[in-house]
Amino acid sequence: MQIVTRLIAMNRARQLQRQFRQIERNISALPARTRARLGVMALREIGQASRCEFPHLYGTAPEQRYVPWGQGTEIGFNRAQSDNPEVALRGIALWLAVAYHETKDSPHTSLQPQHRQVLRVLRELRDISGEPADSTAQWMRSGAAA
Template sequence: MTRARQLQRQFQQIERSISSLPVRTRSRLGLMALREIGQASKCEFPHLYGTAPEQRYMPWGQGTDIGYNRSKSENPEVALRGIALWLAVAYHETKDSQYVSLQPQHRQLLRVLRELRDTGGEQANAAAQWMRSGAAA
């Protein structure tokens, strides 16, 4: 329950950050997020992507906290990468969660990822093909 609230609070700020981005940057963010999701899916524990190896038996990792903190950076590139990291880790953490309280977060994440995917024309088509390829598992 506490984790669901924490993710929801962070998600609200992440969503505000995304909505303030120009369309071209959102399109770029969509590709970055999909790439991060794909990279995380190749890990043994995708929901712990971005977390130190010695903490691999935790119920959740530090990836969302790291991404969230980076998303508040004054450097636009660091902020964009932080948002992409947060989206990727939160996606994997909520994807097949046994906790019912995390299912609404997963649906919200899917909505945001879909909006990012649909944002930018040719790049969005490339992202859609990439998603269908199975690389994003």
């Protein structure tokens, strides 16, 4: 059973990595002001997801709550490809929030690099927004990002 679990985790890590590359390209194509706005949106989405019973299933229908991962990253990824800039921005924020919670504290070593990449992007977005590091650090330690 452990072999099957590892294979599923490796497959999921590969899928997240593929999606992350596209999300990162979308973020780098954004102007600085839009990236700053995206940073605020992503932190808000992370906070909203953390208030859910299962944060990694944020954006997933309630009847699918017993799946290993939800539809949030897929929905966010599809929205990020939209021609509508506002929909794309919200899709990126959703993808970052769900990927953050899905990979946070993961026991699978194959998912840990994805978590570090998501943290790096969130840190870059925070730095662009010009928000003081102390307030973001306090927010990350609070229950909002738990």
